[in-house]
Amino acid sequence: MIDIHTHILPGIDDGAARLEDSVALARAAAAEGIKTIIATPHHYNGRYMNPARAVEELTRTLNELLQKLDIPIVVHTGQEVRLHQELLDHFQQGSLLSLAGSSYMLLELPSSHIPKNTEQTVYELGLRGIHAIIAHPERNAAIIAHPERLEELVRLGAFGQVTSHSLLGAFGKTVERASWRLCEAGLIHLVSSDAHHVERRGFRLKEAYNRIHEVMGGEWSDYFQQNAASLLRNEAIADAPDWQGSAAAKRWRALKAFFKI
Template structure:
């Protein structure tokens, strides 16, 4: 398996605080059948700043440590980029990294409680430059939950999204799980990844999440998500179903 969103680098954000912690997290990944991890430390976050050059160096160091520890995981350098108006300029400077070296996909994080007013224009400009934004964990964004049509418009216009394994397993609450399932049902998400930070508090749960997808949507959907991660790693076009508006649940009182 491939995990496209993981905070495995040590001493850079709210993930592992030591190299030993990173190696422990990598061993857990290996036990789940994960072979490749895209490292996505927070960048341009209010609390963390991880420029592209420092991330590349950290990933090289971690891959060397993984080899010495006989852990069969390959780590690829990228970032979880907090949305900001200068992303294109920072890409050109090498400060912002795509999901793969020389690739065309960008993992973009929104604030938990907002969607910036310039998002549509920024994403259009990125696409005109040949980049495809991947919205990280939209199921945890307050604005998208309250008005899913905003996310629908972004996806309809060419953006992709990635949901978190723990959202599907119910570890982030029943409401988040339900909304995540609605996004899958409406073809509004294209990847499942761990967003893992720690072995105990925020682990991978990818196997469990794929099991939930299989139960609710069939094994073909599982294959699609896994294949999309592989296609992403090869910087190829991912599988995209026709997006649909999220179907709102009809309550008892809406029937009268």
């Protein structure tokens, strides 16, 4: 498995605090069957600044250590870039990182709303050859209330990434429900752990794929996993499987009618 959103690098955000925490996370990932991890420390979120160079150096150090310890995990560079006013300038200046050197960038919105410049930024990034991946849209209050706001971003070229813990209910019922609704609406393209700490917030990626298999069918769990592989190879992310007529689709239509969306 491939995990495209993690806070495995030590001492630079609210994820792994020390190198031994990073190693513990890597061991836990390997035990679940994860082989490839993209490190996505917070960047420009008002609390943490982790420009490209710092992330690249730490990733190199961690990979060397994992190799020495014989832990079969490869870590790639990335950032969880908070949407900010100067984002496009910073992209131009080279302080932003895409995921594993691909043309996909992980973009974080505030949890309460969708800032005014979001659509414009997604579009402008697209013009520069970068696809925005919206990190955990299921935890954004505006998207929970109005899923069509995410649909608009997807229409502008963005993709959606749901967090394993959200699907499994760890962030409460509202977020869990929103996660499945967005998946079933075809607005989620990738699943990842957003792992921060081996005990407090680990991976649960395999569990999430298993749950997707149960709820939506094997076609969907394969689809999400293939998209992570495509991203790593810098290939196009596929269209969602046709699920019209499935039980999931019927449930989604009922929900839509209930919420009048």
